[in-house]
Amino acid sequence: MEKIHDMQPNAEQYACVVDLLARGGRVREAYSLVTKMPIEANASLWGSLLGACKIHHEVELGRIVASHLFKIKADDIGNYIVLSNLYAADARWDGVMEVRKMMKNKDLKKPEGCSWIEVERKHNIFVAGDCSHPHRSIIYNTLSTLDQQIKDICN
Missing domain, CATH: 1.25.40 (Serine Threonine Protein Phosphatase 5, Tetratricopeptide repeat)
Structure with a gap:
């Protein structure tokens, strides 16, 4: 240049x-x-x-x-x-x-992991380690079922 x-x-x-x-x-x-x-x-x-x-x-x-x-x-x-x-x-x-x-x-900390999804125009926020979501048990049961289905397909 x-x-x-x-x-x-x-x-x-x-x-x-x-x-x-x-x-x-x-x-x-x-x-x-x-x-x-x-x-x-x-x-x-x-x-x-x-x-x-x-x-x-x-x-x-x-x-x-x-x-x-x-x-x-x-x-x-x-x-x-x-x-x-x-x-x-x-x-x-x-x-x-x-x-x-x-x-x-320096008192520096990594920010917590965070995910969110919108369902029926309502935002659902998930923060790593947080157990306060009102539908937590349904969500974890669904995730467990999906996880098992994936494992069954792979085996």
């Missing part, structure tokens, strides 16, 4: 190139580009790179990328979970424990 069109790339254009390199498995090249950019990388760009490190099992690079990311956005639990999952996929349990300790020290 600079040589042919005499244009300086902006942050969004750099982010696109970094993302393309990272998705293509060229994670180290993407990291190199980020560190050499004439503009400061934002949390979105570092987060994208951390996700690519997880996909391509670049544990050590992921640790470095996460350290940059945590300096910019220390309160986003999703980034900690990605790093923890990166360590877990490589059976680095000490790293998993370190990340969990960091999350605890």
Whole structure:
């Protein structure tokens, strides 16, 4: 862009190139580009790179990328979970424990899982571990029946 069109790339254009390199498995090249950019990388760009490190099992690079990311956005639990999952996929349990300790020290908690369904224009919300739904017994009995039918078909 600079040589042919005499244009300086902006942050969004750099982010696109970094993302393309990272998705293509060229994670180290993407990291190199980020560190050499004439503009400061934002949390979105570092987060994208951390996700690519997880996909391509670049544990050590992921640790470095996460350290940059945590300096910019220390309160986003999703980034900690990605790093923890990166360590877990490589059976680095000490790293998993370190990340969990960091999350605890920062009082970061994963949000509860939540699902909902609309039946006859009424919203039914289900939160992980919540047993307060008024039709809970009917729902669980139906799920149990469906589960058994699936198992019967597969066997």
